Amino acid sequence: MESDPYETRQYNLVAGEFQQFQVLMHRFLENEPFQGPRVQHYIKNRCVLRNLLQVPVIKDDSRDKIGVRRRKDAITCSMLLVIIEESMRVFWDFLRSDKDDNTAIWKGLLSSHVELQDPADSELLLQVQTILQKKERKLKDILRSGNCIVKKFQKSHEERSDQLVFFSQVDLKLVWRVLNMSRLTAEQLVWCHKKLSKINFVHRKIHVEPSFLPFPC
Template sequence: MVYLHRVGAQKLTETESFRSIKYQPRSMSDRIVHKLTPKPSAPIGLRDPYPDLERAYVAQVCLTWEALNWNYTSFRRHNGGDGNIAARCCPARVAQEFQQFQVLLHRFIENELYEYGRRPEVYARMKNSTPKLLLVPEFREEEDEKDDLISAVQFLLILEESIRTFMNFLRADKRSHYEMFREMVKRRSSAVQQTLVITLKKANKKKKSQLKDLTRPRRCLKRTKLREEEELSILLGLIDLKVVARVLRMPEVTDQQLHWCEEKMNRVRVDQEGRMQRDPSPLFYPAH
């Protein structure tokens, strides 16, 4: 993650420099001033560094989700298996770290509306001033005698709220008009890859609809209100699909990344009885 932070910071600087070179004022008076003002000349064959910045951002999002998912799965495995979670305790210090994780995400979502640039640019800029942004704490069962303790139930609620906050972070990352236009005119490296991307997007949309359908009330005696644990399980599946959808939004996706998207979606399915089946084991995202 430190490597991705460094790449993001470097590509942010290059992106802003590239924009300053390509910048063209709208008004006639500003254009005249712009023409007369000395500015660095663009090197021949200069490549827009923004796609690299976006790749670093998407990789960070995927790694953050894998870490958050692993923490939740690990906690449930160690504390929920015997049904005696109410009698267990967790270090309060770790809980505070997860609360800080939530606060930073909330602050980013609120401030993004007032920031200039696309999501990867805004993220890289805020990451420079807030290094712990999207940095998931590690749940540890070891208890220091000096640490304050909270109940495992309270810790679970904090962990679940962190997951919901991360979903809000993903939802706020909406496609811009620039991305929509780029998607229409941009062609993939091959027709086969283009077909695969379209197929994966359709499959992603279909599975997302199936999972959302599980949460909707129906006029059926068999459909009962979902328990909180079941609702959260569906939310985990929706986040899996949301992360995959964000990868597929990139203008350039490698074959390894497409394979990752396909494998990630295959781990989420709805069986014939209308129940979601999800494999929570980590699947690390290939950054290249």
């Protein structure tokens, strides 16, 4: 998207996919109170919910169809960014509403029964867990300071610092969930390490390096 500074491209197709992503997430959350544990609910309905966590690939419409004419209702990259941020907020609600581990991340609780595909990765696992816990504490200190409030970002897009707090919360929660999987591969641990390396705290301010880190299979 940075390669389109003059907003000459249109993103209607992927915008529609992100909106569908939001709809599926909303429906899941609306039905969840009437279902059992989240994992069992997902497994039981995996055929219907197979696209629930499939994040759309960001690409402009012209890559799908040669000679696409610019529509009057064209979605520009800045408009798409707003839609993506809304999708992240919906996804954050999805993560936060997990009643099975809702508060564990802020208590620093990590599973002690992780099976490693390669036992030699135990040192890397310990290193990633330590980094995660340190960054959780630093983020928690910033939230307590009152300088950055997530609720403020949820109401407005004006403060860049609030956006970074929100994005950091989502990323840390994702890493925490990965580290609590029953079985981990070296590729997944490396992914967690790289994800954490993009989040840094300097003088009680958050610095997040932009990156695209698809989760390894």
